[in-house]
Amino acid sequence: MTDHDGMASGPDFRDDQTMQDRVLPLRGIHNFRDYGGYAARGGRLRRGVLWRSGQHCDASPEDLDVVHELGLGTVFDLRGDSERAANPCLRHQDFAGEVLFHPGETASEHxxxxxxxxxRGVVTAEDARKAMLRLYEQLAYREVLVGTFRLYLKTLATRDAPSLLHCLAGKDRTGVAAAIVHSVLGVHHDDIVADYLLTNTAGDAEARIAAGARHVRSGFGRSMDDAAVRVLMGVEAAFLDRAFKSMTERHGSVEGYARDMLGLTPEMLAGLEARLVA
Known part of the structure; x- marks a missing residue:
């Protein structure tokens, strides 16, 4: 159901079991899940064509077999060049899709x-929360990330094969990108947030947090407390709200951001709707 503005009129797919059914329980790839299926403007997002995850550098052979069966035609890699070099993603031997990204760094720390x-500089959970809010306020305006977001929208609007969107943990860069697509297609805000927050429970969240803790503590010392690590390795609705607020203040809406910064045209939007909404 949609309202008079073309936005889905109420939250959908919100019970815990249905949300967890979106998740592929893989061994070495964290946060792998379907972000389709939600009520949207004019119908419902297709299932099995929009996938998101963390990086694949630790994928098991069994993981690669499962991912291969999805028939991915495009992989959007939101990581920076140095991240890709340090942690190259594993692919199935028969993978024939295309990996797309804008060259350069998406994080200021090489x-x-x-x-x-x-x-950097975080000790407590409150420190971490403030740092993440600062990050989300400007995340959608990083030049290299904007370049990959543009490729992402253009490709989704013109290709029919299933796609995968990922970064390192599949939560921040990936979360904002998926939320932009949801928003321009009229998914209800409550569902956008619910999909974003699924990061906190998708798959083996404790393993993902433990892996992340090693990275952040090795780079920035061991004074950070456990609660701070959990904030950094999780997501909160306030983070995504801060990103949306930044877009809205500068462009009037998330859709305005997509138009002004990502080059979303009426023709591209029609392509997105034709390929992703049933």
């Missing part, structure tokens, strides 16, 4: 993910 960059 070789690090954006949440690791935010960890």
């Amino acid at each position: 070789g690090r993910a954006v949440h690791e960059e935010a960890a």
Whole structure:
């Protein structure tokens, strides 16, 4: 159901079991899940064509087999060049899709993910929360990330094969990108936030947090307390709200941001709707 503005009129797919059914329980790839299926403007997002995850450098052969069966035609890699060099993603031997990214660095700390960059100077959970809010306020305006977001929208609007969107942890850069697509397609805000927050429970969240803790502590010392690590390695609705607020203040809406910064045209939007909404 949609309202008069074309936005889905109420939250959808919100019970815990249905949300967890989106998740592929893989051994070495964290946060791998389907972000389709939500009520949208004019119908419902297709299932099995929009996938998101963390990086694949630790994928098991069994993981690669499962991912291969999805028939991915495009992989959008939101990491920076140094991240890709340090942690090259494993692919199935028969992978024939295309990996797309804008060259350069998406984090200001060479070789690090954006949440690791935010960890500098963090000791407490409150420090971490403030750092993540600062990060999200300007995340959607980083030049290299904007370049990959542009490729992401253009490709989704013109290709029919399933796609995968990922960064290192699949939560911040990936979370904002997925939320932009949800928003321009009229997914209800409550569902956008619910999908974003699924990072906190998708798959083996404790393993993901433990892996992240090693990275942030090795780079920024061991004075950071456990609660701070959990904030850095998780997501909160306030983070995404801060990103959306930044877009809205500068462009009037998330859709305005997509138009002004990512080159979303009416023709591209029609392509997105034709390929992603049933």
